[in-house]
Amino acid sequence: MTVALMWEARAAAGRGEELLSWARAQELPARPARRETFRAPQDRVLVITWWDAPYDADLPELPEPADGLVTRAVHRWRFESLEDA
Template identity: 75%
Template sequence: MTVATMWEARAAEGRGAELVAWAREQKLPEAPLRRETFRAPQDRVLVITWWEASYDDSDIPELPDPPGDLVTRPVHRWRFESVGDTP
């Protein structure tokens, strides 16, 4: 099964580029099948990783929390399991 993890944070005012750079520098102990980093208005940063694992697998690595002064609120994290592609 493929599981996607989503990590989303909102940077402190004017620090969006710094948060993107910080997120991109974070190494995971294992390489995911795929990893993408996104940005959005209001200095939000989203990182999605894809893993070959079960939904309940507690060993799926996740990005850590960034330094507190770099964000305006706690990181949001979600986990999704694939239901297949749409033809």
């Protein structure tokens, strides 16, 4: 089974590039099958990691950024892959 973990944060005003750099620099204790980083308007950063694991597996996730770097708590979602495209 493939599980995708999504991590999304919105940077504090004027700190979008800093948040993007911070997210890219985060090392996970295990290597996912795949990892992609995205950005969107309003200084949002999204990181998706794919894991070959059961849906409820204990998987490493990116941490919360330091206070002041984001405008709100990080949003996190977990998805199960249903098919390959």
